[in-house]
Amino acid sequence: MSRIRRAAAPTPAPTQRGRGRDRHGRGIRSSVTGPFLPPLQTRITQFDMTVASTIDYLRSVWPDELSTVTFEVAAGPYAVIPGVGVERWTVTAAERRIVFYRLPIQRLTRLHRNDDLHRRMVIESCVFRAIAEILGKDPWDLAPDRFRHF
Template identity: 45%
Template sequence: MERFDVTIGTAVEFLRGTWPELQEVRFEIGALPPSPDTTGIPRWHIDREGRRIVLFRIPIERLLPPGHDDAMHRRIAIESAVFRAAAEYVGKDPWEFGPDQG
């Protein structure tokens, strides 16, 4: 669980340094979403009114493809979820979060 928190913190620091619109957004960690939606089990929840993004640890870490359940793939899955959730929040493509893309 500690690695999960550290990985999220590092990704969030990078994003906040790159995209000022994320400075006031709270990134929170939840264990599980309240319930599955029609497209599956959500990895995060966006609350624009509350200016927060909740990342769900168990779906992010546990729903990896077979053969990809090791430390490196878990880290990639966590970082990917942070980037994709932040991109959804600001209405951009995750690939736009590079330092030269702003």
């Protein structure tokens, strides 16, 4: 049994895909927050800003010792160390490099109060401990005047 061939219908011009297209007649797309609100802060940007601000503070206190140290942020380590668990950071003294792992710091830390202040304090404590490890100092000795409020 043969099939009836139909004449090919003319194909419409390709539609422009990308920013601002009118989807299903709903109007042009805009940002989620609208034109009058600032962009939303994500956990990733908050983590990066906390690490960067803590590093900037410690570089102002220890400029000579931290001038050659490079800092990086990665999602997580490659493997779990048997008996130790998941690392929060890696210090490579020979390369003068510190890598902070965002996901273990954010998700595997047990907080007694889960709010922005305590999450920031955990991130800052990890930065302090990693820098103390590369400098061979106690974390409390890195910024002794910071904690003297009396």
